[in-house]
Each structure stands twice: as C-alpha cells, then as structure tokens.
Amino acid sequence: MTEAADPGLIQRKLRLLMELRRAGIADARVLGAIEKTPRERFVPAAFADQAYENVALPIDQGQTVSQPYVVALMTEKLEIGDRHKVLEIGTGSGYQTAILARLARRVFTIERHRELLQEAEARLAALGLHNIVFRCGDGSRGWPEQVPFDRVLVTAAAAEVPEALLDALATGGVLVAPVGRHPREQRLRRIRRLDNGFASEDLGAVRFVPLVSGVARAVREQT
Numbered sequence: 001m002t003e004a005a006d007p008g009l010i011q012r013k014l015r016l017l018m019e020l021r022r023a024g025i026a027d028a029r030v031l032g033a034i035e036k037t038p039r040e041r042f043v044p045a046a047f048a049d050q051a052y053e054n055v056a057l058p059i060d061q062g063q064t065v066s067q068p069y070v071v072a073l074m075t076e077k078l079e080i081g082d083r084h085k086v087l088e089i090g091t092g093s094g095y096q097t098a099i100l101a102r103l104a105r106r107v108f109t110i111e112r113h114r115e116l117l118q119e120a121e122a123r124l125a126a127l128g129l130h131n132i133v134f135r136c137g138d139g140s141r142g143w144p145e146q147v148p149f150d151r152v153l154v155t156a157a158a159a160e161v162p163e164a165l166l167d168a169l170a171t172g173g174v175l176v177a178p179v180g181r182h183p184r185e186q187r188l189r190r191i192r193r194l195d196n197g198f199a200s201e202d203l204g205a206v207r208f209v210p211l212v213s214g215v216a217r218a219v220r221e222q223t
C-alpha cells in the first residue's frame, strides 16, 4: 500500500526515524535517504504493515532485508560523499541499494540470485533511481572492470573480508562488512585503505545471512 492510501505508514515512518535518532544515527543525509525510501515496496506484501518496524524481514530465496537501524548504521559508517563510486555486495531486495544511490554518484551492486536482482532492478527503476548498475554474480570476486571504488559495502557475512574487495578500494577508500564464521560471532568491521596498508575498526555485533560463493542455480518449486 502507498503512503497516500495508508496515512498510518507516514506516522510509522516518522516514529522509526525518531527511534533511529535516539539510537545514535546523527547524519541528516542518511536519515533523509531513509525518509525518502518506501521500505514497504521492498518487503513481501504480507509484511508491508511491518515495513517501518525496526526489524529485519524475510524476502525471497531465504534471504532477509536488514533491520533499518543496521542499514542506517552501515550507511553512516561508510561516510559516503555525493562524488563517490560505491560497490555493494548482496543486492537482496534493493533497499540498501536505494539508500546508497540517494547519497552517492553511482552504485554498482552484485547479487547471486538472479530473481532477487531482477525484482530489485524493477523496484529501483520505479523509484526513479537510475545511477545504479546491476550484476548477477559472485560478489566476493569484486567487479574488476570497475575498480577502484571509493566505498564498498558488503551485506552478507564471511569469515574474512574477501581479498578482491580489499583490493577494489581506492587509497583513502572505506569498506564496511559483517565478518565472522558463525552467525552469533559476527562483528561489523570498517576497513580503511591507507597509503601503506589497511586500518580496521570494530563497529559492534551484527547478524547477517552468509556470503555464499558462486551464482545461485535457478531452482523451480516442485508441486
């Protein structure tokens, strides 16, 4: 349902924005991007009334759209500027992609499930976001033809940040990714590429679906 059809959505969105501010999200650009992005369009219809709850929600292919607080936190910690070229791994519903696209010059996003990618592409085009380039593939290999990137955001967890993604960073570039072998041990990490190496910071505990190698095979439901 759209905001015009359900005024309750606007109220719930404003409540969520207040909650994010209380939780420490201070960047007005990030809050503005969240305000402008209709999360109800990125979740299955059955969950649309929960679109502005501060919770992760299921999407197709057993994946999840992250909790709004985590989207806001990752975006804020990425320190995006409007001239930046951004690489995102794990398009999923495209919700995080929409937030990035409102703040950056261009977003390159990779998803291993073709169906998810196609749906995300249609949603983002319908929102008039055209500074996004989509690829179906294994994001842990990066996007070699497009390096370097000013910013890299990974929205699926691996035991280590893939080497190709660190290599993809420009000097002065920033990567944010969940890292950890087991879901209960995942930590959000921010890695900055310096002139002479990398500096890594811990940003707290998170819970993401795993980063999986290879492209997903199309599986048809048996009836």
Ligand code: SAH
Binding pocket: 063, 064, 065, 066, 089, 090, 091, 092, 093, 094, 095, 096, 097, 110, 111, 112, 113, 116, 137, 138, 139, 140, 155, 156, 209, 210, 211, 212, 213, 214
């Ligand atoms: N950011 C998304 C949610 C991400 S869930 C959103 O806002 O909706 C993580 C996504 O990463 C899933 O869609 C999963 O299929 C994808 N993924 C996992 N491993 C991947 C890989 N190696 N390459 C590309 N995408 C991957």
